[in-house]
Amino acid sequence: MVELVDLHKSFGEQKVLTGVNLKISRGSLTFIMGRSGTGKSVLLKHIIGLLKPDRGKIIIDGQDVTEYSEAQWQRLRRRFGFLFQEGALFDSMTVAENVAFPLIEHTSLSWREIEKRVQEKLSVVGLLEDRDKYPAELSGGMRKRAALARALALDPEIILFDEPTTGLDPILQVSIMRLIRDTQRQFGLTGIVVTHDVSIAMKAADFIAVLHEGQIVAFGPPEEIRGSPHPFVKQFLQSAFEGCLPEEGSHV
Amino acid sequence: MGNFLVYLGSFGLSFVSQAGGMFLLLVTTLSLTFKPPYRVRHLFKQMEFVGVNSLIVVVLTALFSGMVIAFQSYRALSKFGGESLLGGLVALSMVRELGPVLTSLMVTARAGSAMAAELGTMRVTEQIDALQVMAVHPVHYLVVPRFWAAVLMVPLLTVIADAVGIAGGYLVGVMLLKVDAGIFVERMRDMVEWIDISSGIYKAFVFGGLLALIGCYKGYNASGGAEGVGRATTEAVVIASVAILVGDYILTSLLF
Ligand SMILES: Nc1ncnc2c1ncn2[C@@H]1O[C@H](COP(=O)(O)OP(=O)(O)OP(=O)(O)O)[C@@H](O)[C@H]1O
Ligand SMILES: [Mg+2]
Numbered sequence: 001m002v003e004l005v006d007l008h009k010s011f012g013e014q015k016v017l018t019g020v021n022l023k024i025s026r027g028s029l030t031f032i033m034g035r036s037g038t039g040k041s042v043l044l045k046h047i048i049g050l051l052k053p054d055r056g057k058i059i060i061d062g063q064d065v066t067e068y069s070e071a072q073w074q075r076l077r078r079r080f081g082f083l084f085q086e087g088a089l090f091d092s093m094t095v096a097e098n099v100a101f102p103l104i105e106h107t108s109l110s111w112r113e114i115e116k117r118v119q120e121k122l123s124v125v126g127l128l129e130d131r132d133k134y135p136a137e138l139s140g141g142m143r144k145r146a147a148l149a150r151a152l153a154l155d156p157e158i159i160l161f162d163e164p165t166t167g168l169d170p171i172l173q174v175s176i177m178r179l180i181r182d183t184q185r186q187f188g189l190t191g192i193v194v195t196h197d198v199s200i201a202m203k204a205a206d207f208i209a210v211l212h213e214g215q216i217v218a219f220g221p222p223e224e225i226r227g228s229p230h231p232f233v234k235q236f237l238q239s240a241f242e243g244c245l246p247e248e249g250s251h252v
Numbered sequence: 253m254g255n256f257l258v259y260l261g262s263f264g265l266s267f268v269s270q271a272g273g274m275f276l277l278l279v280t281t282l283s284l285t286f287k288p289p290y291r292v293r294h295l296f297k298q299m300e301f302v303g304v305n306s307l308i309v310v311v312l313t314a315l316f317s318g319m320v321i322a323f324q325s326y327r328a329l330s331k332f333g334g335e336s337l338l339g340g341l342v343a344l345s346m347v348r349e350l351g352p353v354l355t356s357l358m359v360t361a362r363a364g365s366a367m368a369a370e371l372g373t374m375r376v377t378e379q380i381d382a383l384q385v386m387a388v389h390p391v392h393y394l395v396v397p398r399f400w401a402a403v404l405m406v407p408l409l410t411v412i413a414d415a416v417g418i419a420g421g422y423l424v425g426v427m428l429l430k431v432d433a434g435i436f437v438e439r440m441r442d443m444v445e446w447i448d449i450s451s452g453i454y455k456a457f458v459f460g461g462l463l464a465l466i467g468c469y470k471g472y473n474a475s476g477g478a479e480g481v482g483r484a485t486t487e488a489v490v491i492a493s494v495a496i497l498v499g500d501y502i503l504t505s506l507l508f
Contacts, residue, residue, distance in 0.1 A: 045381075048385055050381050050384065070389075074387045074389065075387070077384075077385060077386070077387040078387045080385070082382075082385040082386075084378050084381070086377070086378060088377060088378035088379055088381060088382040089379075089382075090374075090379055090382070091373075091377070091379070102386045105289075105387070105388050106386075106387065
């Protein structure tokens with residue numbers, strides 16, 4: 001469904017991706033984990049054509065889309081729902097207008113129907129009250145949820161979410177992740193979610209991919225990742241589960 | 253010396269690449285113009301922003317320019333008893349040069365800078381990427397309405413500036429310096445031909461497109477956070493102003 005073959009990407013001197021191989025099957029929910037700054041967001045942006053690889057291939061539904069023109073990408077992107085790490089809401093529009101935007105652009109629904117959809121999407125992310133606020137008037141977590149509602153507005157087939165739960169309180173984290181999981185299950189979506197939250201990933205994922213030093217060093221169902229012999233994966237999981245503040249006087 | 257050559261070389265390269273980028277943006281803008289959906293509401297909003305909101309500065313600039321020219325010309329003309337030419341002189345300077353040039357410079361300062369700042373902010377906060385991801389062509393959505401709003405509104409503002417400038421000249425010439433009103437108007441009619449007015453309006457079309465294109469290009473390609481947006485805005489104003497003055501010379505010498 002989505003396949004990355006030997007993907008390389010550098011920014012100037014800095015090598016970010018150095019041969020990413022990843023195969024994501026239709027209807028599965030895959031979590032990508034890794035340290036901050038390893039290139040998870042960069043990876044996600046390749047899948048939707050915002051960044052072009054220096055080398056390697058991106059294959060979607062058996063089609064090699066690496067060399068797609070902007071017009072071809074445009075057609076393809078209608079099937080995607082993309083959540084930016086920072087939300088990327090249009091700051092000249094209210095929350096409701098942001099969510100309505102893709103509907104106005106890509107459907108011929110009437111105002112009434114659009115309004116109904118917006119209402120529905122906003123209520124699942126708990127933002128009905130704030131529909132007429134501008135992004136600048138929202139908290140970080142509210143912005144993220146508004147962006148999530150926008151990404152889901154067109155009922156996409158493939159969802160690419162960059163840290164949908166980061167910055168939310170624990171209760172919201174669980175409810176948003178449940179929302180993503182349920183939507184994905186219900187409509188058989190293919191989902192790729194970047195997260196730092198190991199415990200949520202372990203519970204919700206079909207597959208987990210660990211990105212480290214420019215490559216996917218572990219890929220498999222959660223149980224398999226839990227038992228991974230790879231030293232980085234071990235360390236990563238250990239810190240997540242046993243992680244507590246260092247003892248007084250000790251340094252990291 | 254070597255350093256200077258390197259500097260010159262890199263300046264030349266960046267000039268060529270930017271000019272190329274702007275030309276490409278122009279081609280994209282033109283080719284997307286007639287592609288549905290037509291964003292009429294956006295166009296009107298931009299026309300309001302470019303046109304209506306620039307009206308006051310344009311009127312003020314034109315009024316005082318017309319008044320100053322009347323003063324200055326009167327001094328020169330009166331030395332050989334040519335006060336009667338005052339009306340024609342003021343009108344010619346306004347419609348041929350000052351109307352279009354001052355209007356375009358004012359619109360650059362107000363609207364060209366705003367285009368660069370707005371698009372630049374959208375670029376660095378990934379809002380342009382968001383458009384792309386939602387399968388909306390950012391040039392179609394953002395640049396096309398701004399470009400056409402400027403192309404349409406700058407000539408309109410120029411006509412207003414022409415009229416206001418001439419009125420300013422009349423004010424000073426007739427009311428203050430006591431040139432005969434009948435002669436002022438009569439000479440103006442004799443000296444100003446239709447081609448003088450239309451040439452100024454043609455210029456305004458070109459300048460309007462130029463300032464929008466440069467503002468949008470700079471914003472669209474901004475990078476580097478708030479500082480980058482600031483840089484894009486400044487550069488847009490400087491480059492557009494210079495381009496308008498250079499373009500004015502070229503158009504004047506080539507066409508009229
Ligand atoms: N447009 C860009 N230009 C230059 N360097 C970039 C660009 N985008 C990302 N990078 C670099 O690529 C590296 C990976 O960035 P990325 O945003 O993918 O990290 P990440 O894994 O998503 O981190 P986090 O978990 O903190 O979001 C970083 O070192 C960053 O500096
Ligand atoms: Mg990231």
